[in-house]
Amino acid sequence: MQGDAYLKCIDPHCGLEYPIKSTNVECEKGHLLDVKYKNKPSDSLKETFYQRRNSQGNIFNESGVWRFRELLNFCQIDTENIEECSKYLVSLDGAEGRQSKPYHMSKAAEFIGISNDKLWLQPEGYNPSGSFKDNGMASAVTHAKMVGAKKIVCASTGNTSASAGMFAANEGICCDVYIPSGQIAPGKLSQAYQFGAQIIEVDGNFDDALKQSLDDAKNHSGYTVNSVNPFRIEGQKTIPYRALEYLKWKSPDWIVYPGGALGNTSSCGKALMELHQWGWIKKIPRIAVINSEGASTLSDLYNGKFEGEELRWNKGNTNTELITRYYNHLDKEGIRPKTKATAIQIGRPANILKGLRALEFTNGVATTVSDSEMLDGMSVVGLNGFDCEMASGASVVGIKKLINEEIIKKDDVVVGILTGRQKDAMLPVEYHSNPKNKFAIPPKN
Numbered sequence: 420m421q422g423d424a425y426l427k428c429i430d431p432h433c434g435l436e437y438p439i440k441s442t443n444v445e446c447e448k449g450h451l452l453d454v455k456y457k458n459k460p461s462d463s464l465k466e467t468f469y470q471r472r473n474s475q476g477n478i479f480n481e482s483g484v485w486r487f488r489e490l491l492n493f494c495q496i497d498t499e500n501i502e503e504c505s506k507y508l509v510s511l512d513g514a515e516g517r518q519s520k521p522y523h524m525s526k527a528a529e530f531i532g533i534s535n536d537k538l539w540l541q542p543e544g545y546n547p548s549g550s551f552k553d554n555g556m557a558s559a560v561t562h563a564k565m566v567g568a569k570k571i572v573c574a575s576t577g578n579t580s581a582s583a584g585m586f587a588a589n590e591g592i593c594c595d596v597y598i599p600s601g602q603i604a605p606g607k608l609s610q611a612y613q614f615g616a617q618i619i620e621v622d623g624n625f626d627d628a629l630k631q632s633l634d635d636a637k638n639h640s641g642y643t644v645n646s647v648n649p650f651r652i653e654g655q656k657t658i659p660y661r662a663l664e665y666l667k668w669k670s671p672d673w674i675v676y677p678g679g680a681l682g683n684t685s686s687c688g689k690a691l692m693e694l695h696q697w698g699w700i701k702k703i704p705r706i707a708v709i710n711s712e713g714a715s716t717l718s719d720l721y722n723g724k725f726e727g728e729e730l731r732w733n734k735g736n737t738n739t740e741l742i743t744r745y746y747n748h749l750d751k752e753g754i755r756p757k758t759k760a761t762a763i764q765i766g767r768p769a770n771i772l773k774g775l776r777a778l779e780f781t782n783g784v785a786t787t788v789s790d791s792e793m794l795d796g797m798s799v800v801g802l803n804g805f806d807c808e809m810a811s812g813a814s815v816v817g818i819k820k821l822i823n824e825e826i827i828k829k830d831d832v833v834v835g836i837l838t839g840r841q842k843d844a845m846l847p848v849e850y851h852s853n854p855k856n857k858f859a860i861p862p863k864n
């Protein structure tokens with residue numbers, strides 16, 4: 420196994436490679452990196468993964484991430500040797516991804532207008548820190564441990580800091596969280612405080628906070644755990660793995676995600692590219708990314724709403740100048756991302772190029788939904804007995820919108836990812852107090 424894994428620049432015209440222990444999040448020309456594997460995992464592992472669902476007390480089998488450890492074996496360890504796993508792999512006692520699998524939710528299906536047996540919704544909010552981030556954090560902190568990092572660093576407005584703080588506390592390492600000063604409600608960072616993370620306020624917006632966190636990581640030997648870290652993407656591949664496994668590795672027609680920094684889109688795309696290349700799946704599911712109307716960078720650029728050009732990966736020949744001009748336009752007009760769904764309130768998605776690559780590979784689509792639609796989506800999930808945050812509602816109403824537009828066909832099999840659990844206690848209270856809302860059940864006296 421030694422020498423199997425390495426890092427490679429995603430730009431096919433550059434393709435610079437780095438050893439697996441490198442902590443660079445980009446190549447020296449500033450392009451994002453992929454974790455690559457030389458070996459092709461045998462699809463007989465499907466049976467191994469299934470058997471591990473009976474964990475027999477092994478936390479790495481219990482873990483919804485490490486159950487698939489052969490498919491993200493960047494530590495290049497003997498994955499059957501539990502002692503070796505314990506030495507390398509970082510886990511919240513097997514809890515990351517453990518409760519995540521796709522469910523049928525009949526009230527959501529009825530609202531969307533799709534038959535119940537065609538719709539699967541996969542809640543990632545039941546992860547220990549309350550969001551999908553624990554999937555990728557398990558793998559990123561494993562790499563941090565592999566390179567001997569003493570401190571992990573992130574910029575975050577909520578979910579990332581909660582997950583990073585929890586893993587850091589478990590591993591006994593430090594965690595610095597950079598936030599734009601005065602812009603984040605302190606309650607959003609409550610988990611980060613609880614887990615003992617050091618909050619650092621930065622003058623400026625989220626992009627400035629991210630930039631400073633990356634600089635500090637570089638200059639003060641911190642280890643970056645934002646989704647620009649390619650090892651985050653590796654753990655997040657297990658989200659589609661779990662969905663596919665529950666569908667007996669028979670590809671659905673669609674996998675639908677809310678779109679923020681596009682780490683999920685990127686990881687789903689990478690997972691599907693690898694599975695297809697290894698011959699594990701024949702059919703490639705299409706990815707749909709649902710932006711908020713108030714933070715619609717991908718949808719605007721992908722659908723040609725800026726300067727009329729439909730931005731594409733184009734086999735690595737992306738018109739990056741169009742992206743730059745779009746960002747300059749946002750700055751010039753003073754347009755800031757604005758949505759109550761803070762988890763996807765992102766104007767400059769750090770993984771946009773990997774996201775475009777994923778959409779090209781899967782013949783994907785991008786669209787937008789409004790805040791009030793997302794609240795309906797969130798609320799109908801609740802009526803099925805599942806809890807999710809507002810951004811996750813985007814998956815539900817995004818599917819509804821794409822069915823109404825006949826982009827998703829009524830007999831397509833659709834998997835929607837519900838990315839996180841409710842963090843804002845007042846959102847459902849406000850929603851249900853207003854009888855005009857579609858699913859409101861106002862209090863009686």
Ligand SMILES: [Zn+2]
Nearest residue numbers: 428433446450
């Ligand atoms: Zn490069």
